[in-house]
Amino acid sequence: MLRVGMAIFTEQGFSSTGIEAVLRQVQVPKGSFYHYFASKEAFGQEVLKGYAAYFARKLDHWFLARDVPPLERVWNFVQDAKAGMTKYDFRRGCLVGNLGQEVLVLPESFRQQLEAVLLDWQGRLALCLAEAVRDGTLRADIDCDAQAAFFWIGWEGAVLRARLAQDVLPLDIFIASYLAGITR
């Protein structure tokens, strides 16, 4: 149920999706749904938690690849994301970006949860950038936290634009300009 929720919410967002659409796909009656989740809100939060855990594992896989130079790890993460978006015909974006766009019509609890997830991603990237400073690829005066924040701010825009353009080009422009900007 969480897996189907993740897929549907990532495609079409939370507020315009009825619980019925999820239940139809998993063939579970409505009564059983409310046995597991108190509300659509509670279900959405569990889906977001599951997505955050999945994405954290993905980031660890790419950002902690000790045998790859740090900035190449970031580049590799983007190549993987490009392959993922292409695989789903640009139907799926980033669940955090989708829900973030809907923040005004979502319960307040989502807002804090989404911001916390983005700060977690920021921390993971900042560690990777700090390695690039230590090995001399990045100048010592680079603010790794600010640059990691800049990455995820722009990233959500790049994913949004790739879905709109139905093309990986926005992701290519984003990562090329981002890396050129910090290494120039």
Place this chain on the structure above:
Amino acid sequence: MLRVGMAIFTEQGFSSTGIEAVLRQVQVPKGSFYHYFASKEAFGQEVLKGYAAYFARKLDHWFLARDVPPLERVWNFVQDAKAGMTKYDFRRGCLVGNLGQEVLVLPESFRQQLEAVLLDWQGRLALCLAEAVRDGTLRADIDCDAQAAFFWIGWEGAVLRARLAQDVLPLDIFIASYLAGITR
């Protein structure tokens, strides 16, 4: 009716907004609505057209300010956007970003219209960046089109994040890092 549509769609998106919500605010009966617009889709497209025209005038105001150095014009545009978002308590984002996020559940016509609007903004910014190359602020090897594309890709992410954080900080981080990246 278009003005109210712009406000509501910019706050809560298109698909989760019923025409009734718009009609309630302008106190127009449903029959009159369908006298002016063939459908909610046609109405949404007119709202988007109106927004694009409004935003183009705004960009001209900032990006064509001949007495201001080109990169300062871009900075000024962002300061103005910060004031605008603060004024509406971070309830309003960018209509193009909001609709862009919903692209999968919108009619195909929206997708092309949204992409065209973003390319128009990109062209306007590229001209401003080209002025910065001519006056020597930017290096001659800067690709103004690619950098303008990068700006709007990141911009939609920054507006999304500012709404999520209910703070101008993401816009500050975005513009500081963007300008540092192209001038470094």
